[in-house]
Amino acid sequence: MxxxxxxxxxxxxxxxxxxxxxxxxxxxxxxxxxxxxxxxxxxxxxxxxxxxxxxxxxxxxxxxxxxxxxxxxxxxxxxxxxxxxxxxxxxxxxxxxxxxxxxxxxxxxxxxxxxxxxxxxxxxxxxxxxxxxxxxxxxxxxxxxxxxxxxxxxxxxxxxxxxxxxxxxxxxxxxxxxxxxxxxxxxxxxxxxxxxxxxxxxxxxxxxxxxxxxxxxxxxxxxxxxxxxxRCSCSRERSANALVSLGQQDAELLLDENDGTVEIDCQFCNQRYIFDAADVAQLFAGGGSGAPSKTRH
Missing domain, CATH: 3.55.30.10 (Hsp33 domain)
Known part of the structure; x- marks a missing residue:
């Protein structure tokens, strides 16, 4: 077998x-x-x-x-x-x-x-x-x-x-x-x-x-x-793209509602991707999902 x-x-x-x-x-x-x-x-x-x-x-x-x-x-x-x-x-x-x-x-x-x-x-x-x-x-x-x-x-x-x-x-x-x-x-x-x-x-x-x-x-x-x-196809990059698709105003609103971070969980594998204010600012400045933040996962 x-x-x-x-x-x-x-x-x-x-x-x-x-x-x-x-x-x-x-x-x-x-x-x-x-x-x-x-x-x-x-x-x-x-x-x-x-x-x-x-x-x-x-x-x-x-x-x-x-x-x-x-x-x-x-x-x-x-x-x-x-x-x-x-x-x-x-x-x-x-x-x-x-x-x-x-x-x-x-x-x-x-x-x-x-x-x-x-x-x-x-x-x-x-x-x-x-x-x-x-x-x-x-x-x-x-x-x-x-x-x-x-x-x-x-x-x-x-x-x-x-x-x-x-x-x-x-x-x-x-x-x-x-x-x-x-x-x-x-x-x-x-x-x-x-x-x-x-x-x-x-x-x-x-x-x-x-x-x-x-x-x-x-x-x-x-x-x-x-x-x-x-194999799960989730990634930090895909999560960042989902965040960008919301628009900058809504993304910043999520930051305000969640004590300065946005958490995106993959329902398939339970992986969690965390974005803080610096991450979000970089995303909407065109800097991509690689972030200066130390809270990245």
């Missing part, structure tokens, strides 16, 4: 179906360490992290994928970002008194909506929206692809507060199988076998063993794993 977080692509040699597996241990742990998440929220956050990693594996782009789920329930926000370099970060907002042990997606995020955003560094931004009407996040995502004009795609996701794992199957354009009935039969066969996968198997088995157990009668080509890692 690989001892690092990764995604790993595989291909069925005799049919037009590809797959992806995602494993998040350390990166999932980094996300959970930033906030005291109750178990049901931690599980949801792990599942959406795995989903983002799987989706990035299906895309050929240079940029950022964002999954953002919102609801009026116990969990008003789930948000995960995964870059094309497979750097992930995530956060959840929740009302602790409303999160019951064993709660599922439907009870935590009733009438929720998931927004999928692909934000390339060059080119047009793409956004898709799906209602959180399925029994779980995997079902919701699978339903989104089933009703869109994209390639048929199925998801299987699990997380237990220590490990987050995901499996994706996707039907490719006709190549090896040209007959529509043969293509459909092949797709149904592969997804039906994947439906037999238990949470214990997905969370506990390495990729090779998992695929052998599910598809021992198929010829499967497993590609090299691609490393994943937790």
């Amino acid at each position: 690989h001892d690092f977080d990764h995604t790993q692509r595989f291909l069925f040699e005799d049919t037009d179906i590809r797959g992806e597996l995602a494993t998040l241990n350390d990166s999932y742990g980094h996300v959970l360490a930033k906030h005291p998440y109750p178990e049901p929220v931690a599980q949801l956050l792990g599942e959406i992290l795995a989903a983002a990693a799987l989706l990035v594996g299906t895309l050929k782009f240079d940029g950022l994928l964002v999954l953002q789920a919102r609801s009026a329930g116990a969990v008003p926000l789930l948000m995960v970002e995964c870059s094309s370099e497979r750097e992930v970060r995530g956060i959840a907002r929740y009302h602790a008194e409303q999160v019951l042990p064993g709660a599922d997606l439907r009870s935590l995020m009733p009438e929720g909506v998931l927004t999928i955003t692909v934000d390339p560094r060059q080119g047009q931004r793409y956004q898709g929206i799906v209602a959180l009407e399925g029994a779980n996040l995997a079902e919701c995502l699978s339903g989104y692809f089933a009703t869109s004009e994209q390639l048929p795609t199925r998801f299987w996701l699990n997380a237990d507060g220590r490990r987050a794992r995901g499996l994706l199957l996707q039907q490719l354009p006709a190549d090896r199988l040209k007959d529509p009935e043969e293509r459909e039969a092949s797709w149904q066969h592969m997804t039906t076998l994947a439906d037999t996968l238990t949470a214990e198997e997905l969370l506990g088995l390495d990729n090779e063993t998992l695929l052998r157990r599910l598809y021992h009668q198929e010829t499967v080509r497993l590609f090299d794993p691609q490393a994943l890692e937790f």
